[in-house]
Ligand SMILES: Nc1ncnc2c1ncn2[C@@H]1O[C@H](COP(=O)(O)OP(=O)(O)OP(=O)(O)O)[C@@H](O)[C@H]1O
């Protein structure tokens with residue numbers, strides 16, 4: 134898939150920008166604080182509904198402005214869709230081909246953006262929520278039933294937690310336990326299958342990017358005791374859950390971890406190796422997306438040059454040379470010239486929130 138025009142208004146310091154992207158590698162170059170990351174955040178928002186950077190939504194809206202707007206034309210499987218997303222501090226509005234979209238998921242399904250940025254190491258060193266989000270984002274695109282199942286699961290979890298806190302009886306809890314289990318079975322199966330497939334790609338990529346660490350293995354932690362059915366686990370923990378007022382087992386506690394032959398624990402990784410591990414997972418995710426859906430997601434690489442040493446940058450560029458993904462990459466200086474000869478290239482200069490097309 135690829136984005137054609139990208140129109141952004143009131144995203145951080147970018148008051149208004151219109152960019153016509155090429156289908157290959159689009160480079161955004163400019164000094165610190167120019168607005169480069171902001172452009173990627175706007176792009177990412179079309180796929181994830183939020184920024185990769187801030188939890189606080191309003192910080193993305195330009196100071197003094199009430200709302201932000203992002204508009205794009207996305208081309209995939211031979212058709213073009215016009216997508217617009219607006220956000221105020223408390224609400225959002227989306228349009229697709231001029232029509233108002235009522236569920237944001239409908240818009241987010243149209244664009245897939247995978248982004249490697251300075252905060253990506255959190256995928257390895259951060260909390261489990263980040264890693265669940267990573268897997269679930271892919272399931273959202275691949276599994277048709279995902280949205281309903283995830284919603285039903287969250288609802289059952291909320292209900293069960295409310296009953297636990299209210300000290301309600303076993304009969305009521307049994308009903309929500311059954312609902313949790315029914316949805317958990319699918320979530321668990323999807324996540325486990327996805328990570329199985331991803332694991333093979335991560336292995337191949339780590340031979341290229343982290344050969345010194347030896348073979349990699351990606352293990353899935355499903356969120357309740359090994360060898361137990363979730364129903365049993367919930368029954369076993371019911372008393373404890375009552376005391377704590379929340380459900381302590383289930384897919385909402387799932388996680389996964391990547392380890393290497395020569396770095397079995399994540400504490401064995403250097404900061405740079407953490408970043409590379411996260412990048413490998415993201416590139417594997419993009420590759421698997423292509424294998425499952427027949428087209429590449431858009432790849433955003435924020436500040437590539439300051440994140441990786443020259444040798445690893447070269448390896449990434451070599452990798453990008455061989456895939457057909459549309460790429461948006463930022464940096465304070467241009468990528469080395471002799472690289473990416475096969476790919477179409479476009480370059481933009483960013484300064485004080487303005488974007489100028491250079492070539
Ligand atoms: N809500 C906001 N309203 C206005 N300006 C903002 C807002 N949030 C951040 N900024 C400013 O927007 C500018 C752009 O930030 P951005 O992170 O996009 O820069 P960058 O080009 O990626 O810089 P760097 O090379 O340092 O990563 C910064 O000067 C920042 O202070």
Ligand SMILES: [Mg+2]
Nearest residue numbers: 169170435436
């Ligand atoms: Mg930046």
